[in-house]
Amino acid sequence: MKIGIMGGTFDPIHIGHLLLGEFAYEDFGLDEIWFLPNGNPPHKKAEDMKDALRHRIEMVRRAIQNIPYFKICLHEANESLHSYTYKTMQELNELYPEDDFYFILGADSLFTIEHWRYFEEIFPTCTILAAMRDDKDIEDMRMQINYLKQIYGAKIQLLQAPLLEISSTVIRKRAAKGLSVHFMVPDAVDEYIKENRLYVTKGKNKNGFRQDK
């Protein structure tokens, strides 16, 4: 099978993530997309992420529940260990030797990938599908893709999905102010955020969720 891996913090999952999954699925003829919530991402503050994993996972579950080719992969769902993409991808290749993996990411991730742990070891494990995002224009993307291909022998393809200026940060900020996040997240996620009062209180709330300034 051809499996797309949509890795993220998903704090919360939003329609930008889902559209990347959908376009990767169609344009590259993938069989399944696995949403991979990271447990304890090394690049985000541990104290900010504490206790939030359960909610992040539940929001992913609800967002994808009616789409048969979208699955959740809990390989990194461990709060007490840092999750590193090179390690996860090596392990997924060992667990599923018959399958081909496609790691889906946005432009911001493509431009910082050289700062990831043992990033060169990611390239033999998958094809990267890189989508445009925000301020990066297509020429910058093409140059970065060619650079990573030439220097590291990476397999990278441009993923052409609709440009959406949407981020989990904006959603958290709006929810914190009591503003609507309707249409930015699926209805089931919107309801979950409201029911659990995620992102709402001043300082850190009882769920340990981040509060953005």
Ligand SMILES: Nc1ncnc2c1ncn2[C@@H]1O[C@H](COP(=O)(O)OP(=O)(O)OP(=O)(O)O)[C@@H](O)[C@H]1O
């Ligand atoms: N609107 C978007 N367009 C393209 N790529 C996106 C978009 N939102 C997220 N991504 C990509 O999805 C992956 C997971 O993103 P993540 O879960 O960190 O969401 P985020 O919106 O970037 O979160 P935050 O605002 O908290 O940093 C990353 O590779 C990121 O580049």
Ligand SMILES: O=C(O)c1ccc[n+]([C@@H]2O[C@H](COP(=O)([O-])O)[C@@H](O)[C@H]2O)c1
């Ligand atoms: O392995 C690393 O060092 C590493 C550093 C930064 C990000 N990542 C992965 O990149 C994906 C997108 O990350 P993020 O921060 O945008 O949610 C997600 O799967 C992270 O685990 C991985």
